[in-house]
Amino acid sequence: MSQKTPDIKFFFNPKSIAVIGASPAPGKISNAILENLKRIGFPGVIYPVNPKYKSINDLRCYSSISEIPCDIDISVIAVPSTVVLETLKDAGKKVKGAIIVSGGFKEMGNNGKRLEEEIKETAEKNGIRIMGPNCLGIYDTVSKLDTFFIQGDRIKRPSNGGISIISQSGSFAATIMDELASEGIGVARIINYGNRIDVNESDCLEFLADDEATKVIALYIESVDDGRRFIDVASECTKRKPVVAVKVGKRDAGVHAAKSHTGAMTGRYEIYSAAFKKAGIIEVIGYEGLKDACRVLNVYKLSKGKKVLIVTDGGGIGVNIADACENTGLEVTGLSEEIKKRLASKLPSFCAVGNPIDLTGSVTDEDYLTALEEGLKNGFDIAIVTVLWGPPQLTEGFVDKLKGAMQRHNTPIIVCSPGGEFTKRMNRIFGEKGMPVFSTPESAVRAAAILTGSVTTF
Amino acid sequence: MSQKTPDIKFFFNPKSIAVIGASPAPGKISNAILENLKRIGFPGVIYPVNPKYKSINDLRCYSSISEIPCDIDISVIAVPSTVVLETLKDAGKKVKGAIIVSGGFKEMGNNGKRLEEEIKETAEKNGIRIMGPNCLGIYDTVSKLDTFFIQGDRIKRPSNGGISIISQSGSFAATIMDELASEGIGVARIINYGNRIDVNESDCLEFLADDEATKVIALYIESVDDGRRFIDVASECTKRKPVVAVKVGKRDAGVHAAKSHTGAMTGRYEIYSAAFKKAGIIEVIGYEGLKDACRVLNVYKLSKGKKVLIVTDGGGIGVNIADACENTGLEVTGLSEEIKKRLASKLPSFCAVGNPIDLTGSVTDEDYLTALEEGLKNGFDIAIVTVLWGPPQLTEGFVDKLKGAMQRHNTPIIVCSPGGEFTKRMNRIFGEKGMPVFSTPESAVRAAAILTGSVTTF
Numbered sequence: 001m002s003q004k005t006p007d008i009k010f011f012f013n014p015k016s017i018a019v020i021g022a023s024p025a026p027g028k029i030s031n032a033i034l035e036n037l038k039r040i041g042f043p044g045v046i047y048p049v050n051p052k053y054k055s056i057n058d059l060r061c062y063s064s065i066s067e068i069p070c071d072i073d074i075s076v077i078a079v080p081s082t083v084v085l086e087t088l089k090d091a092g093k094k095v096k097g098a099i100i101v102s103g104g105f106k107e108m109g110n111n112g113k114r115l116e117e118e119i120k121e122t123a124e125k126n127g128i129r130i131m132g133p134n135c136l137g138i139y140d141t142v143s144k145l146d147t148f149f150i151q152g153d154r155i156k157r158p159s160n161g162g163i164s165i166i167s168q169s170g171s172f173a174a175t176i177m178d179e180l181a182s183e184g185i186g187v188a189r190i191i192n193y194g195n196r197i198d199v200n201e202s203d204c205l206e207f208l209a210d211d212e213a214t215k216v217i218a219l220y221i222e223s224v225d226d227g228r229r230f231i232d233v234a235s236e237c238t239k240r241k242p243v244v245a246v247k248v249g250k251r252d253a254g255v256h257a258a259k260s261h262t263g264a265m266t267g268r269y270e271i272y273s274a275a276f277k278k279a280g281i282i283e284v285i286g287y288e289g290l291k292d293a294c295r296v297l298n299v300y301k302l303s304k305g306k307k308v309l310i311v312t313d314g315g316g317i318g319v320n321i322a323d324a325c326e327n328t329g330l331e332v333t334g335l336s337e338e339i340k341k342r343l344a345s346k347l348p349s350f351c352a353v354g355n356p357i358d359l360t361g362s363v364t365d366e367d368y369l370t371a372l373e374e375g376l377k378n379g380f381d382i383a384i385v386t387v388l389w390g391p392p393q394l395t396e397g398f399v400d401k402l403k404g405a406m407q408r409h410n411t412p413i414i415v416c417s418p419g420g421e422f423t424k425r426m427n428r429i430f431g432e433k434g435m436p437v438f439s440t441p442e443s444a445v446r447a448a449a450i451l452t453g454s455v456t457t458f
Numbered sequence: 459m460s461q462k463t464p465d466i467k468f469f470f471n472p473k474s475i476a477v478i479g480a481s482p483a484p485g486k487i488s489n490a491i492l493e494n495l496k497r498i499g500f501p502g503v504i505y506p507v508n509p510k511y512k513s514i515n516d517l518r519c520y521s522s523i524s525e526i527p528c529d530i531d532i533s534v535i536a537v538p539s540t541v542v543l544e545t546l547k548d549a550g551k552k553v554k555g556a557i558i559v560s561g562g563f564k565e566m567g568n569n570g571k572r573l574e575e576e577i578k579e580t581a582e583k584n585g586i587r588i589m590g591p592n593c594l595g596i597y598d599t600v601s602k603l604d605t606f607f608i609q610g611d612r613i614k615r616p617s618n619g620g621i622s623i624i625s626q627s628g629s630f631a632a633t634i635m636d637e638l639a640s641e642g643i644g645v646a647r648i649i650n651y652g653n654r655i656d657v658n659e660s661d662c663l664e665f666l667a668d669d670e671a672t673k674v675i676a677l678y679i680e681s682v683d684d685g686r687r688f689i690d691v692a693s694e695c696t697k698r699k700p701v702v703a704v705k706v707g708k709r710d711a712g713v714h715a716a717k718s719h720t721g722a723m724t725g726r727y728e729i730y731s732a733a734f735k736k737a738g739i740i741e742v743i744g745y746e747g748l749k750d751a752c753r754v755l756n757v758y759k760l761s762k763g764k765k766v767l768i769v770t771d772g773g774g775i776g777v778n779i780a781d782a783c784e785n786t787g788l789e790v791t792g793l794s795e796e797i798k799k800r801l802a803s804k805l806p807s808f809c810a811v812g813n814p815i816d817l818t819g820s821v822t823d824e825d826y827l828t829a830l831e832e833g834l835k836n837g838f839d840i841a842i843v844t845v846l847w848g849p850p851q852l853t854e855g856f857v858d859k860l861k862g863a864m865q866r867h868n869t870p871i872i873v874c875s876p877g878g879e880f881t882k883r884m885n886r887i888f889g890e891k892g893m894p895v896f897s898t899p900e901s902a903v904r905a906a907a908i909l910t911g912s913v914t915t916f
Contacts, residue, residue: 027850103808103818107773150819150848154880169774171819174848175876182878220774248774253790253813254781260810261773285785285916286778287876288898315565315719316627316678316706320744323712327743332711350561352718355711360561361608361629390608390632392485418633418745420640422612440746458743458900458916 008129008203010096012189012211013143014073015044018065018095020087021079022048024056029101029149030078034059036146040157043144047072065091074099076137076147081105084133085118093126097199099147100133106195107134107262120197134262135194136170139177142188142213150174161186162215163294166204168222168262169248170194176218176291183431185298188213195262200225202233209237216297218290219245219281222258223267231279238280242302244293244450245281247272273455283455289446296436296447300412303451305381307331309411310356311371312386313363313394317441318356321384321416324445328456330382332356339378346370361391365398372405372413380411382448386441387417389426399426403433412451416444466587466661468554470647470669471601472531473502476523476553478545479537480506482514487559487607488536492517494604498615501602505530523549532557534595534605539563539570542591543577551584555657557605558590564653565592565720578655592720593652594628597635600646600671608632619644620673621752624662626651626680626720627706634676634749641889643756646671653720658683660691667695674755676748677703677739680716681725689737696738700760702751702908703739705730731913741913747904754894754905758870761909763839765789767869768814769829770844771821771852775899776814779842779874782903786914788840790814797836804828819849823856830863830871838869840906844899845875847884857884861891870909874902 017037021030030050034057037046048056051063062068065075065087075095077087081104088098100119105112116133123130131137137147141160148155155174158181165187167173173192180187188211191204201221208214217237224230237243249258250269276283284290308330312318322332332355335343343353347367352358357371372383385402387394406413415437417427423439430437438444442458449456475495479488488508492515495504506514509521520526523533523545533553535545539562546556558577563570574591581588589595595605599618606613613632616639623645625631631650638645646669649662659679666672675695682688695701707716708727734741742748766788770776780790790813793801801811805825810816815829830841843860845852864871873895875885881897888895896902900916907914 032850107810108808151850154847154850156878156880167774169772169777171770171772171846171848172774172778175772175775175846178848178878178881179876180878182882222774222777246778248777248781250781251784253784254777256792256812257768257773257777257780257810257814257816260812261777261816286782286898286900287775288900291898310715312629314627314629314633315715316625316630316680317633317745319627319680319706319712319715319719320630320704322715323706323708324744326709326711334714350566352565352715354714354718356715358715358719388629388633389612390629390636392490392609392612418637420614420636420638422614423636424640440744440749442744442746 008199008207010073011131011138012140012207014145016047016072017042017044018047018049018068018072018075020049020065020075020077022050022056022061024053032149032151033076033078033147036148036152039152040144040146065094073097076101078102081112081115085115085122088119088122088128091128095128097129097131099131099135099137101135101137101147101149103134105133107260116195116197123198130198132194133197136173136192139190141186148174156181159186161298162188163218163298164188164208164214165190165218166201167192167220168194168196169220172220176294179291180294183295185295196225202226202229205237206233209240215241217241217243218294219243220290221245221247222249222262227275231275234279234281242297243281244284244290244297245276246284246286246290282450282453284450285456288443289456292438292443292446293450296414296450299434299436300451302453303381303412306452306454307333307380308448309375309380309383311359311368311375311383312356313359313361313391314386314388315358317386317388318358320441321386321445322356324442325448328445328449329454330445330448330452335375335378339374343371343374346374362393363391364393365395365401368398369401369405372409376409376411382451383411383413384444384448385413385415387415389419389423399429399433403435406435414438414444414447416441466657466665468531469589469596470598470665472603474505474530475500475502476505476507476526476530476533478507478523478533478535480508480514480519482511490607490609491534491536491605494606494610497610498602498604523552531555535560539573543573543580546577546580546586549586553586555587555589557593557595558588559593559595559605559607561592563591565718574653574655581656588656590652591655594631594650597648599644606632614639617644619756620646621676621756622646622666622672623648623676624659625678626654627678628652630678634752637749638752641753643753654683660684660687663695664691667698673699675699675701676752677701678748679703679705680707680720685733689733692737692739700755701739702742702748702755703734704742704744704748740908740911742908743914746901747914750896750901750904751908754872754909757892757894758909760911761839761870764910764912765791765838766906767833767838767841769817769826769833769841770814771817771819771849772844772846773816775844775846776816778899779844779903780814782900783906786903786907787912788903788906788910793833793836797832801829801832804832820851821849822851823853823859826856827859827863830867834867834869840909841869841871842902842906843871843873845873847877847881857887857891861893864893872896872902872905874899
């Protein structure tokens with residue numbers, strides 16, 4: 001068999017995993033992988049492979065892959081770069097795919113590059129699909145797979161949810177994963193493919209497009225392997241679910257940095273930006289944008305229009321939000337005379353009835369609900385609700401009331417709540433109740449822009 | 459005396475304060491003011507004024523200002539808008555200045571506007587300087603003054619420090635105050651002047667320029683009262699200390715919103731932007747920028763050049779930072795061959811020696827120190843150090859080691875540390891040790907740009 005396995009689906013539903021270079025020593029990469037597979041509850045068979053040991057963590061340890069009595073879905077290779085080729089040759093046709101977590105390849109210069117080429121050749125000859133090298137591999141809450149060799153006490157694992165992340169960078173994937181976990185946002189699959197000698201962003205996108213567990217895809221790329229295929233696959237994918245992407249390595253310094261990171265030749269940024277647009281991918285400019293995208297798309301579907309209603313209890317923050325909206329092409333359209341009249345009759349006289357609706361520091365819980373109830377009748381696509389907790393009549397019960405409004409209205413409600421300790425505590429409660437909450441005006445507007453598919457400059 | 463008191467210095471060093479409309483009822487604005495003056499330890503005399511009471515909180519209560527036996531520095535007026543004029547007439551020439559916290563004036567339309575004009579006239583006739591109406595007034599850790607009528611359990615008060623904030627918006631001032639307090643960042647004076655019938659941004663800037671307690675000024679404006687004077691005063695001020703400003707009410711929606719907020723006619727944004735530039739003010743685009751400015755300028759002085767060294771243990775975040783730097787005009791210049799050689803000899807072989815210096819996930823505490831020690835010899839103006847806590851050899855003691863490096867090097871070191879729970883805990887420790895730490899690549903770069911006086915677009 002000299003052909004590639006036609007698709008990469010088996011990586012996300014393995015029955016058996018061999019961990020090459022397995023070690024019982026805590027702190028070792030291969031040990032962390034064994035521990036993490038155990039912790040997440042991987043339901044298949046695990047084969048540690050290391051000639052030095054007879055057993056590791058109560059599992060029989062094999063001296064080589066060839067010694068294992070049956071075929072294996074995934075081989076996770078965590079041995080020095082110089083030994084990887086040998087390992088792969090030993091595997092022969094016994095494994096479907098290998099995740100090579102070892103570094104020391106193309107990112108290290110010409111010798112590493114040559115090593116990669118030999119690995120690629122051997123893998124192709126034996127029909128083994130390769131993820132990596134120089135990668136963390138897969139964190140998957142659906143098939144309960146975790147090859148990320150980072151310890152769970154420092155980098156938390158998210159629970160099950162609808163977001164999937166494809167990232168060329170391991171640190172980017174791990175960091176955003178940790179942030180999502182700390183906010184209680186769940187994920188389906190996180191994939192880090194590193195130096196990408198075989199499995200690439202298009203393969204992953206193609207798989208996730210069909211994946212029912214995946215509702216939203218966040219993509220971090222330094223470069224794209226095959227531009228034409230990427231656009232084809234992405235265009236199909238965005239018909240079914242939102243895809244948000246950040247492309248890094250945009251200008252000179254970034255380009256050089258990417259090259260010494262995963263050996264990627266990043267190419268001209270403008271071409272990427274145009275390709276994203278063509279494929280229906282929502283582009284964000286960096287980490288903040290990708291994180292905000294995950295938070296808002298975890299809860300809301302993409303919006304058809306760009307009309308934003310702003311409700312606030314602080315005038316200044318309301319003006320700031322209005323500015324930021326216009327800066328991204330969102331439309332802060334006025335209210336009809338009829339709605340204005342109704343709002344004026346239902347709200348206290350000191351409220352400013354316009355867009356923003358400014359409920360001022362004398363706001364009550366009910367004023368917010370009235371503002372949303374009436375304001376949203378004017379055909380808005382998104383509401384940004386600023387909640388500053390200074391006003392004394394605003395009660396902690398407001399979180400539940402706003403949750404009720406969120407369930408009553410079809411329009412996405414984005415909460416903007418900047419502030420210190422008390423606010424951060426309330427924001428955790430918003431989060432626990434499944435309401436996306438943002439701690440600056442700019443991040444709330446970024447989230448709104450993402451929902452409308454707008455490209456933001458901030 | 460029909461002339462204004464020549465300056466507003468007395469507002470920031472009052473010997474006596476009358477609280478008009480004082481009430482013993484918890485929850486009332488005037489009660490919160492009395493409580494807050496007590497809490498902060500205002501060292502002067504407090505005169506509650508309200509005909510309904512004989513005493514409030516063990517203080518003798520006066521039926522009117524005229525009944526108070528001596529002259530008063532500040533009268534804080536917290537009565538309904540329709541009664542303010544009468545109160546001011548009663549005060550006659552007995553008070554130097556009044557902080558009118560009551561709302562219900564220009565921001566409410568023509569009737570309110572007329573009321574303001576009458577107040578202005580009376581104040582001018584009696585030589586009373588007015589702050590407000592529709593404002594929170596002053597929070598001052600130097601003279602121990604707190605007229606902010608927001609309860610301290612929801613909006614924390616910062617300790618004493620070098621930042622002063624001038625804000626037309628009360629909610630903006632209160633929110634940023636609360637955030638600074640929660641991060642342990644101290645302030646000198648926070649001023650919110652609201653509808654600004656008299657004391658304006660230029661008066662405040664002029665005072666703060668001379669104020670030894672103020673090292674940095676953050677300015678939130680919707681509009682400027684007298685453009686020419688503002689530029690003159692600000693130009694003098696920026697010679698002595700950094701001034702950072704955000705102008706809101708930039709485009710149509712924001713302009714309308716500002717008008718119904720403090721009644722401000724905001725004018726064309728481009729004129730403001732040009733005025734800031736002329737006066738040497740560093741412009742930021744919104745709340746995020748102003749907050750990041752406070753955090754970084756609390757610790758570091760403005761930088762002369764724009765050359766940034768990036769040190770990271772995560773390649774992807776390093777590339778993201780390099781991109782963002784170039785996006786703001788910061789220069790991510792390369793390292794000399796000599797420094798590269800030295801770094802290569804001192805760092806493990808898997809590190810990427812360039813700019814960024816990528817120490818990878820195998821990083822140790824010492825690798826960071828080596829990278830800074832050698833890298834900074836190449837004449838950089840700022841270092842951005844990304845600390846991702848996944849790498850197992852990075853110890854919690856690294857915070858102290860980096861603090862040591864910060865003290866050894868003259869170059870400002872900005873820490874970028876995005877992540878979840880563990881990271882946030884470490885970030886609090888960075889903060890407690892006085893190191894500015896930022897939780898996204900974009901905010902770290904914003905802070906660096908602010909230090910170089912660059913205008914950021916994000």
